[in-house]
Amino acid sequence: VGGGSSSGDAVNFATVGVDQLDAAIVLQSPAEVIVAEPAESEASPVPITESASDGNLVRQSAHVPSPSPLNDSHAIKRSASASVSKTHSAAGGPGSVTHHWLRLTTEHKGIDTDYGVRGMHVLDHGSVAIYGTLPRVRGAGTGTGTGAGVAAVDASNVYSQDLGDVDEKRPDYVSVKSWNPSPLLAELYCDVRDAPEAVTKPLKYVSMNKMNMGVRIEAFLEKLPLNQRKPSFLHGWKKRYFKATDGNLFYYDDKKTERASGFIKLAGSHIRRVGDRQIQVADKREKFMMLRTQTKGEASEWTAALEQESVILTSDELHFLNLRAVIVDLGSSTIRAGIAYENAYPQMIFPSVIAVHKREGAPPTRKLGIEALHPNMRDLGKVYYPFRPSAGVNKSTSANAQDLVFIFNHVFEYLHVEPRQFKVIVAVSQFMTQGDKEVLMNVLLEQFGAQAVYVQEQSILSMYSYHETTGVVVDIGERIDIVPVDQGFVVEAGVSRLPYGGRALTDSLMRLLTETGHRYFSEIEMYIARYLKEQAAFVALNYDSTVSAVEANPHRYTKTIDVEKFSLPDKAKTIPLITERFDCTEGLFNPRAMLHKDNPGVHELIHKAVQACSIDARKDLYRNIFLSGGTTKLPGFAERLERELSALVPASVLVQVHAHPDRQHAAFAGAAIAAGLSTFD
Numbered sequence: 001v002g003g004g005s006s007s008g009d010a011v012n013f014a015t016v017g018v019d020q021l022d023a024a025i026v027l028q029s030p031a032e033v034i035v036a037e038p039a040e041s042e043a044s045p046v047p048i049t050e051s052a053s054d055g056n057l058v059r060q061s062a063h064v065p066s067p068s069p070l071n072d073s074h075a076i077k078r079s080a081s082a083s084v085s086k087t088h089s090a091a092g093g094p095g096s097v098t099h100h101w102l103r104l105t106t107e108h109k110g111i112d113t114d115y116g117v118r119g120m121h122v123l124d125h126g127s128v129a130i131y132g133t134l135p136r137v138r139g140a141g142t143g144t145g146t147g148a149g150v151a152a153v154d155a156s157n158v159y160s161q162d163l164g165d166v167d168e169k170r171p172d173y174v175s176v177k178s179w180n181p182s183p184l185l186a187e188l189y190c191d192v193r194d195a196p197e198a199v200t201k202p203l204k205y206v207s208m209n210k211m212n213m214g215v216r217i218e219a220f221l222e223k224l225p226l227n228q229r230k231p232s233f234l235h236g237w238k239k240r241y242f243k244a245t246d247g248n249l250f251y252y253d254d255k256k257t258e259r260a261s262g263f264i265k266l267a268g269s270h271i272r273r274v275g276d277r278q279i280q281v282a283d284k285r286e287k288f289m290m291l292r293t294q295t296k297g298e299a300s301e302w303t304a305a306l307e308q309e310s311v312i313l314t315s316d317e318l319h320f321l322n323l324r325a326v327i328v329d330l331g332s333s334t335i336r337a338g339i340a341y342e343n344a345y346p347q348m349i350f351p352s353v354i355a356v357h358k359r360e361g362a363p364p365t366r367k368l369g370i371e372a373l374h375p376n377m378r379d380l381g382k383v384y385y386p387f388r389p390s391a392g393v394n395k396s397t398s399a400n401a402q403d404l405v406f407i408f409n410h411v412f413e414y415l416h417v418e419p420r421q422f423k424v425i426v427a428v429s430q431f432m433t434q435g436d437k438e439v440l441m442n443v444l445l446e447q448f449g450a451q452a453v454y455v456q457e458q459s460i461l462s463m464y465s466y467h468e469t470t471g472v473v474v475d476i477g478e479r480i481d482i483v484p485v486d487q488g489f490v491v492e493a494g495v496s497r498l499p500y501g502g503r504a505l506t507d508s509l510m511r512l513l514t515e516t517g518h519r520y521f522s523e524i525e526m527y528i529a530r531y532l533k534e535q536a537a538f539v540a541l542n543y544d545s546t547v548s549a550v551e552a553n554p555h556r557y558t559k560t561i562d563v564e565k566f567s568l569p570d571k572a573k574t575i576p577l578i579t580e581r582f583d584c585t586e587g588l589f590n591p592r593a594m595l596h597k598d599n600p601g602v603h604e605l606i607h608k609a610v611q612a613c614s615i616d617a618r619k620d621l622y623r624n625i626f627l628s629g630g631t632t633k634l635p636g637f638a639e640r641l642e643r644e645l646s647a648l649v650p651a652s653v654l655v656q657v658h659a660h661p662d663r664q665h666a667a668f669a670g671a672a673i674a675a676g677l678s679t680f681d
Helices: 182-188 296-309 315-323 369-373 375-380 401-415 434-447 458-464 502-516 526-536 543-552 602-611 615-623 637-646 663-676
Strands: 018-020 025-027 031-037 046-053 056-060 084-090 097-108 111-114 130-135 148-151 158-165 215-223 238-245 248-252 262-265 270-274 278-282 288-292 325-330 334-339 348-351 354-359 362-368 382-384 423-428 453-457 471-476 480-486 496-498 559-562 574-577 625-628
Touching: 182 369, 182 526, 215 296, 238 296, 270 296, 278 296, 325 401, 325 663, 334 401, 334 663, 348 369, 348 401, 354 369, 354 375, 354 401, 362 369, 362 401, 369 375, 401 434, 423 434, 423 458, 423 663, 434 453, 453 458, 453 663, 458 471, 458 480, 458 625, 458 663, 471 602, 471 615, 480 602, 480 615, 496 602, 502 526, 502 574, 526 559, 526 574, 602 615, 602 637, 615 625, 625 637, 625 663
Parallel strands: 325 423, 423 453, 471 625
Antiparallel strands: 018 025, 031 046, 046 056, 084 097, 097 111, 097 158, 130 148, 215 238, 215 288, 238 248, 248 262, 270 278, 278 288, 325 334, 334 348, 354 362, 354 382, 471 480, 480 496, 559 574
16 A cells, blocks of 8 residues: 555554544554664664554563553654654664654545654544554665555545655654643733722722812913814914812803803823913823913912812712722633722733642642643642533533632732722623522622622623613623613513533634644633634624635735744644634624534524514614623624624614624623612612
8 A cells, every 4th residue: 555665565554443542542453563663772673563452552572571551652642733753764774764754644524634653643533543654664674665655444535745854853742731821811811900099998098188179279261272282373272261170170151151161180180381371281081271371370379279189089989989899790701800980990800710729638729710720730639610601401600609709809809908898799690590699699798798799690781881771782702692671671582692602612713723733622722722713813794705815815814823922832833824713703603504503693693682672672772782792802793793684684774783892891891880870879
């Protein structure tokens, strides 16, 4: 069946069953391979016989006199760069050996897969055929050829590529078990912002001169239009009556007017003196206003007053200060937490994972978030995801009281808050059972002594983040939630909840990466695929036309991701992606073909949700499609969703998809808005 280019007998291997393990191949029926290797001395090579019997690989030679079981030295290891097997070719006189490389590739179900191991080649996953190569070494009694041959029982699905003689050693791959993902996780979980200092301090540290003291200063001043530094022919200095109060600078047409013509926020603004009589007020949103006084002394007085007013809390900030609420979003993949304030943003984000290392005679060691995924904890402890839905029929989570205490203790310590002085708002998955919610309430109220606890589903809080009471919430994180809301009430008949989402897309990308030689199969390696997805994946507006465009110009759609700084197990420095960028996301709209899920696409679920509502509300619902969750941030998702929905409704129906730029934190933002309502207490 094919040897090298020279004469000599080719060696044929028997077909055997194979079970591929993480670190070994178990041969289920005998097979024998003759491999010639140089002896330890300078003498001619000594033939070594390797045979398989009863699940063990037996080596017999002058140097290994007794049988030895299959061990790491003979292990089948994943290789993401070349996936080649080491063979020998002649390069001189008898006994001289140089390295030669051979790549063996199989095609199974449309996927090319490379495997390699010394003395044999495994062509597929699971119990399949095994094939082999035999190098010809001069002087070893196996012929006089100098090539490397491939011998196979059935070569219909196998081809080989001779990579030639190379001097380099085979790359030294890092075991997945010893790989430290901390640098990668630090990039995945870095989207945080600090809270204002006033809302993080205990009440006793908020001085009274930072509270609202009424009108601090008022007088006639001259002003220029917003964001204009110098007067122009049409827009010059205008005289207005100004009042500095409650952290704002209001201006009126005259002194007797009750309604202000406009204002600029002073709280948190930057006050700067310009010349003798001009003052610039720049707020936190980079808007500024130029003021001009009558005298130099008046300018000094106003500058001092405005600087004092800039550190005063506004009415909204005073509300949050008095409210003192902590928000915790318990996601199945990510936990977000922070103190509630106006336009709140998470102050801490970490993976929703716990590791427990139990030892005899000592209390167990528990780690949370990134620390739980450290190689030592993965190796010694049990790693689990407490808020991930189970694979059972009820899809419930596995969180318990001990986990909740551990998580909330970490949150309160990180935020430097005393839980007895705060209310707690918790966003939870729809899969959390009523019993789990009761345990959650008991932990916060009884063990931590929180002032009050408000528990709400993430999809409902996401609706609050858009300041709307009617619409369809499309919440896609690791799961998919489609929730229609009419005038603040959930229409249960239209609710769709699926236990897959962004995680399924990541898993799809992992499978697609095997075609390119990057094999990431373990739970910890899934974070690599997730990083690649967030960096390069997009949703094709039209899948078929995008495939054609890629075939016509693949370079235009190729994106290479730099991963050298993460020291990946396969030592990859860059990973190029082409069709994988949009193939992995197509499952959102075509789950049957791409994800092998017997469910409708997300656009069909939304259409079903709207049709379950009253006829009078349907037009408003189609105009109010609100996105939430990190998966909806995929480029092109909102446009594709709007297009697919428009194809399902009459032309007279307007479909509008609303996508907030920070919609990955929609549930957290919605909780902050709920906390700011006057009815929250």
